[in-house]
Amino acid sequence: MKLRDALLWPPTALYEACTRARNAAYDRNMLTPNRLNGVLISVGNLTVGGTGKTPMVLWIAQRLLGEGKKVGILTRGYRGNSQPAPASDGSVAPSTASSGGSSSVGTSSSDEVRMLSSRLGGQVAFGVGPNRFARGRELAARGIDWFVLDDGFQHRQLARDVDIVLIDSTNPFGGGHLLPLGRLREPRSGISRADIIVITRSEHSPAIEAAVQHDSRAPIFYARPYLESVHSINGGAAASEYPSNDLSKDPATRAQKLFAFCGIGNPSAFLADLRDWGFQVAGHKFYRDHHRYSPRDLDEIQAEARKAGALSLICTEKDIFNLPRDLFNVSSQPTLPILYCRISMRIDREDEFWRAVLAKSALKT
Numbered sequence: 001m002k003l004r005d006a007l008l009w010p011p012t013a014l015y016e017a018c019t020r021a022r023n024a025a026y027d028r029n030m031l032t033p034n035r036l037n038g039v040l041i042s043v044g045n046l047t048v049g050g051t052g053k054t055p056m057v058l059w060i061a062q063r064l065l066g067e068g069k070k071v072g073i074l075t076r077g078y079r080g081n082s083q084p085a086p087a088s089d090g091s092v093a094p095s096t097a098s099s100g101g102s103s104s105v106g107t108s109s110s111d112e113v114r115m116l117s118s119r120l121g122g123q124v125a126f127g128v129g130p131n132r133f134a135r136g137r138e139l140a141a142r143g144i145d146w147f148v149l150d151d152g153f154q155h156r157q158l159a160r161d162v163d164i165v166l167i168d169s170t171n172p173f174g175g176g177h178l179l180p181l182g183r184l185r186e187p188r189s190g191i192s193r194a195d196i197i198v199i200t201r202s203e204h205s206p207a208i209e210a211a212v213q214h215d216s217r218a219p220i221f222y223a224r225p226y227l228e229s230v231h232s233i234n235g236g237a238a239a240s241e242y243p244s245n246d247l248s249k250d251p252a253t254r255a256q257k258l259f260a261f262c263g264i265g266n267p268s269a270f271l272a273d274l275r276d277w278g279f280q281v282a283g284h285k286f287y288r289d290h291h292r293y294s295p296r297d298l299d300e301i302q303a304e305a306r307k308a309g310a311l312s313l314i315c316t317e318k319d320i321f322n323l324p325r326d327l328f329n330v331s332s333q334p335t336l337p338i339l340y341c342r343i344s345m346r347i348d349r350e351d352e353f354w355r356a357v358l359a360k361s362a363l364k365t
Contacts, residue, residue: 005181012181019178019186026156033159034133038145039361040074042160044153046191047174047183050265050289051166052200052225054112054318055345057150061116061124063354064146072144074136074158076151077110077128111290111321112150119317119342133158153194154185161361165194166223167212169202170269194218195360196353201225201269203348221353225269226346227277233320233327233338247339248277257282258314258339259305263291263322270316273343283308292322302335314339 025031041060045051057073064071113126125144127135132155136147149158153165167173174183188211191197197212197220199205209220229246230253247253257280262270267286274281285301287293305313313336320340327338347353 008181012178015180016178016187023156023186023190031156033157035159036133036136036147037140038136038147039162040136040147040149040158040160041162041164041357041361042149042152042155043164043166044149044151044155045166045168046153046185046188047168047171048179048185048265049168049171049174049183050269051168052198052223052345053151053166054116055225055343056164056166056198056223057148058116058119059345059347060148060357061120064148065120065123069146070144071123071146071148072125072127072136072139073113073116073148073150074127074132074139074152075110075113075149076130076132076155077113111318114321115318153190162357163193163195164198164357165191165196165218166198166200167208168266168269169199169205169208170272172199172205172208172211189215191216191218196221196356198223198347198353219356221348221356223345223347225273226344227273228342228344230314230339230341233323233340253312253339254278254280256280256311257309258312259301259308259310259336260284260314261286261301262316262319263287263289263293264316264318265289274314274341279314282310290322293319293324295324295326298324298327305336310336312337312339314341316340317342 022031026033043053043056043060045053061071061073110128113128116124117126125139125142127139129135132149132152136158139147149155149160152158152160153163171183173188176182176184178184178187191212192215194216195218197216197218199208199212199220200223202208203222203224205222212220227248230248231245232247258274260271260274260281261284263286264270267284271281271284283304285304287297291297301313315338317340323338
């Protein structure tokens with residue numbers, strides 16, 4: 001056993017014991033979850049890191065809106081954010097005002113909330129904060145009766161009608177160990193609680209299916225990230241034009257060398273996606289999830305990009321909400337253009353998947 005593993009084994013064992021005890025208390029009704037007045041669809045996973053939860057939340061919210069539902073998204077959020085806020089038309093305004101688009105209750109919005117608000121164009125209400133039951137009740141008092149719980153699989157304080165669990169095919173079980181030794185948030189057996197399982201970043205994974213079916217009889221679907229469009233940030237002008245023209249099919253954009261940077265849960269996957277989508281990636285720089293970029297960070301990114309021979313920078317849509325506010329000032333426009341990707345979720349057998357979601361919700365309501 002390596003020294004690092006030996007040092008991490010005691011806290012991992014303690015974490016596992018606490019997690020098992022907590023789950024057992026809920027399974028045996030020693031602890032009782034709170035229930036909102038409405039239908040709650042939870043989207044979560046077994047591991048830390050990006051598995052595609054935010055694109056899945058977006059997909060579900062859009063589907064519900066398309067059916068005329070009054071939708072609220074409940075999320076813990078990450079931390080307060082003083083970056084440009086989503087405006088009511090889904091654009092990014094160069095100011096530090098609070099969100100003027102989708103209504104929200106609770107703490108100030110995180111990058112993911114701001115991105116979802118921008119994409120959903122002010123049609124969805126948000127409840128942001130660690131007490132998602134309280135936030136949900138506030139939204140329910142305003143007529144919301146369909147809720148999407150973001151990152152909710154381990155949030156057992158709140159009763160759900162449908163539990164959707166995402167598994168990333170590139171790292172399905174986080175090395176097989178719980179935190180902090182591995183990336184599992186709870187033992188793999190916890191997947192037995194899932195109503196629906198979605199394996200992401202793959203079209204077919206028999207080995208993962210077999211492993212999942214050892215603990216669960218839930219239906220299994222597949223999904224992959226889908227590049228919806230690529231846009232440019234050009235200082236204050238782009239802030240008023242967001243999103244700008246789609247550059248994803250522009251031959252010049254495809255041909256030029258790009259330098260990728262991001263602060264997301266699974267940065268390696270973003271890099272792999274860019275290459276799969278046919279972009280020329282000359283180099284990259286990764287930051288921790290939800291990283292808020294400083295002017296110094298951008299200077300370092302620019303320097304590394306120029307050294308790699310890149311002509312533009314490229315990041316995720318979530319990253320633009322963590323860029324310095326001064327970036328949206330024309331006078332401080334960076335030397336190299338910044339592009340960002342709008343990414344959606346493409347679900348195989350999507351109509352069958354949605355029927356399964358609605359069927360599970362009907363059974364529990």
